[in-house]
Amino acid sequence: MSDNPRRTFLYTMAGVMGTAGACATAVPFIRALEPAADTVAAGVTEFDVSEVEPGMMKTIMWRGQPIFVLHRTEEMLKSLYGHDDMLRDPLSRAIPEVQADWMKTREQRITRAIKPEYLVVSGVCTHLGCIPVFEPHAGGGGDLPKRWPGGWHCACHGSNYDLSGRVFKGVPAPYNLFIPPYRYTSDTTIRIG
Amino acid sequence: MLERMLNSRLAQWLDDRTHVVQYIRFHLIDYPTPKNLNYWYAFGSIALVVLIIQVLSGVFLAMDYKPSALPTGNGFSMAFDSIERIMREVNDGWLIRYMHAVGASAFFFVIYLHMARGMYYGSYKKPREFLWIMGVLILVIMQATVFFGYLLPWGQMSFWGATVITNIFGAIPGIGDWLLQLVRGGYGVGDVTLNRFFALHFLFPFLLFAVVFWHVMALHVVHSNNPEGIEPGEKGIIPFHPYYTVKDLFGIGVFLIVYSWFVFFDPTGHGLIIETNNFNPADPLKTPPDITPVWYLTPWYEILRSVPNKLLGIVGMAFAYVCLFLMPWLDRSPVRSARYRPVYRAMLFVFFASIGVLGYCGHHEVTPELLLIGRIASVVYFAFFALLPFVHKFEKTRPVPEEI
Numbered sequence: 232m233s234d235n236p237r238r239t240f241l242y243t244m245a246g247v248m249g250t251a252g253a254c255a256t257a258v259p260f261i262r263a264l265e266p267a268a269d270t271v272a273a274g275v276t277e278f279d280v281s282e283v284e285p286g287m288m289k290t291i292m293w294r295g296q297p298i299f300v301l302h303r304t305e306e307m308l309k310s311l312y313g314h315d316d317m318l319r320d321p322l323s324r325a326i327p328e329v330q331a332d333w334m335k336t337r338e339q340r341i342t343r344a345i346k347p348e349y350l351v352v353s354g355v356c357t358h359l360g361c362i363p364v365f366e367p368h369a370g371g372g373g374d375l376p377k378r379w380p381g382g383w384h385c386a387c388h389g390s391n392y393d394l395s396g397r398v399f400k401g402v403p404a405p406y407n408l409f410i411p412p413y414r415y416t417s418d419t420t421i422r423i424g
Numbered sequence: 425m426l427e428r429m430l431n432s433r434l435a436q437w438l439d440d441r442t443h444v445v446q447y448i449r450f451h452l453i454d455y456p457t458p459k460n461l462n463y464w465y466a467f468g469s470i471a472l473v474v475l476i477i478q479v480l481s482g483v484f485l486a487m488d489y490k491p492s493a494l495p496t497g498n499g500f501s502m503a504f505d506s507i508e509r510i511m512r513e514v515n516d517g518w519l520i521r522y523m524h525a526v527g528a529s530a531f532f533f534v535i536y537l538h539m540a541r542g543m544y545y546g547s548y549k550k551p552r553e554f555l556w557i558m559g560v561l562i563l564v565i566m567q568a569t570v571f572f573g574y575l576l577p578w579g580q581m582s583f584w585g586a587t588v589i590t591n592i593f594g595a596i597p598g599i600g601d602w603l604l605q606l607v608r609g610g611y612g613v614g615d616v617t618l619n620r621f622f623a624l625h626f627l628f629p630f631l632l633f634a635v636v637f638w639h640v641m642a643l644h645v646v647h648s649n650n651p652e653g654i655e656p657g658e659k660g661i662i663p664f665h666p667y668y669t670v671k672d673l674f675g676i677g678v679f680l681i682v683y684s685w686f687v688f689f690d691p692t693g694h695g696l697i698i699e700t701n702n703f704n705p706a707d708p709l710k711t712p713p714d715i716t717p718v719w720y721l722t723p724w725y726e727i728l729r730s731v732p733n734k735l736l737g738i739v740g741m742a743f744a745y746v747c748l749f750l751m752p753w754l755d756r757s758p759v760r761s762a763r764y765r766p767v768y769r770a771m772l773f774v775f776f777a778s779i780g781v782l783g784y785c786g787h788h789e790v791t792p793e794l795l796l797i798g799r800i801a802s803v804v805y806f807a808f809f810a811l812l813p814f815v816h817k818f819e820k821t822r823p824v825p826e827e828i
């Protein structure tokens with residue numbers, strides 16, 4: 232049968248077209264699995280940071296995910312210096328998600344906030360997505376490392392972050408906590424998204 | 425009685441049109457089996473029974489379950505409330521739910537023993553490689569099914585388990601983020617995720633049926649191995665019926681007694697079958713301190729957890745499955761059964777122990793000690809497969825018998 236070159240050609244063409252058609256048909260199915268238009272649209276949250284007392288943290292929701300808003304005291308800001316050797320990425324350079332376009336100076340790469348006293352970071356552990364627990368007080372022990380400057384501890388697989396959300400070495404999480412896109416719309420109101 | 429039925433005019437009428445009687449005779453009656461199969465060989469049939477229990481109880485649960493994470497008046501969610509309604513309001517709903525939950529654990533228990541049997545008697549070796557591969561594929565599909573199913577009650581463990589496991593996809597370089605959103609249908613695990621997981625949890629058991637069918641078809645071409653691991657020869661063969669129909673039915677009976685005991689007297693298995701924390705409704709703002717999967721997934725999870733690097737942890741876990749798939753080609757010894765392979769036999773027991781230890785560690789909160797033990801067990805797991813290609817070089821096998 233197929234020693235007829237004309238027939239072989241037609242079989243091949245039919246096969247190629249059929250395969251291309253099947254692949255094209257798969258596209259709408261895959262697109263249907265991607266986030267729907269209303270899911271993408273529900274992406275803006277406003278928050279008044281002055282609600283958070285000094286030294287306290289509040290968790291707010293953005294796109295169904297937690298965002299930590301931490302009001303850092305002078306002392307907490309000081310605690311960010313002196314443990315660079317324990318951090319994986321002390322100047323937040325690893326990937327775009329841990330940076331922001333307003334991060335220009337070295338100082339800003341350490342404090343990781345538009346206004347240093349208000350840290351706004353994603354509350355999702357960069358390992359596998361658990362929510363780390365706030366452990367603000369310096370001095371380790373228990374699950375925390377001995378030299379503990381204060382920060383967050385993720386109980387799922389033991390990752391640690393400092394009070395700027397910068398990840399420690401020797402834990403499973405690869406990156407610092409992500410910085411969500413946000414800006415100040417008034418003196419104390421932030422708009423995330 | 426059976427002969428009378430198969431020879432009846434109705435059966436003959438059907439057979440002339442479908443060959444159904446010929447199939448029954450070929451696969452269930454005259455099918456040749458080695459005469460020395462022990463009770464380890466009942467677990468295949470038992471697994472089939474459990475699969476049927478799961479499909480049956482699952483369909484009835486689906487009639488009252490609502491796959492929605494939308495909040496309800498009492499502060500829980502539609503899904504969580506619908507499960508509570510099944511437990512309290514639907515007639516005998518509690519029984520059907522516990523049959524399904526205990527059935528899931530029973531399924532893995534039975535399959536792990538079924539696999540251990542295959543490893544012990546060398547059933548994965550030529551000519552049963554494909555049978556073995558279909559088996560490992562069955563295991564993977566089962567684990568996917570149970571993962572989808574565990575999200576449905578929308579409890580704390582459901583939510584956080586699904587969050588952690590879906591994030592594993594996110595670690596794949598390049599396409600990770602896209603894949604993650606594809607699986608979840610949003611930025612986090614949410615209502616959309618629950619809906620699609622329900623659809624997939626319904627679909628996957630039918631995939632399972634298809635692969636199991638192929639698994640059994642493959643078995644009926646190459647036929648059963650046996651505890652001696654040698655070809656049975658003509659004198660070693662007996663027909664499947666009545667010898668193994670009866671033996672398997674007895675095995676199924678014993679299994680059902682144990683299964684029923686759990687369903688009626690210990691349906692949560694003290695937190696092993698249904699984790700205690702899953703009776704708390706999902707809270708996307710609070711991770712429970714000790715999230716661990718259900719016992720049958722913990723060995724793989726512990727391998728993931730022992731590696732202090734996100735991507736490598738996932739590669740390690742995937743590799744644990746790859747090793748299983750490759751087993752027929754890693755082992756080069758001409759002798760099948762561990763009965764005649766002292767070195768392989770010892771290695772196998774260490775391997776089984778490593779899985780037990782991994783499972784134990786994976787089920788507990790990480791402490792430095794457990795982390796170390798888990799790492800050692802992971803190394804042992806992989807060392808088993810790394811050694812396999814070399815064992816035949818120095819192993820002095822014992823003489824295998826001429827016939828069974």
Ligand code: HEM
Pocket residue numbers: 464465466467468469471472475535538539542545547548552555556558559560561562563632636639640643647648649650
């Ligand atoms: C839904 C799950 C499964 C079902 C219903 C099932 C069913 C069966 C049945 C009925 C048999 C013949 C009876 C017996 O030898 O026990 C069999 C044989 C076998 N199965 Fe499975 N099986 C399942 C999963 C698996 C898995 C996960 C593996 C391993 C990776 C596996 C590996 C084998 C092997 C190697 C044999 C041949 C055993 C021998 O001849 O010695 N099976 N299976």
Ligand code: FES
Pocket residue numbers: 356357358359360361385386387388389390403404
């Ligand atoms: S999710 Fe935080 S350490 Fe794994």
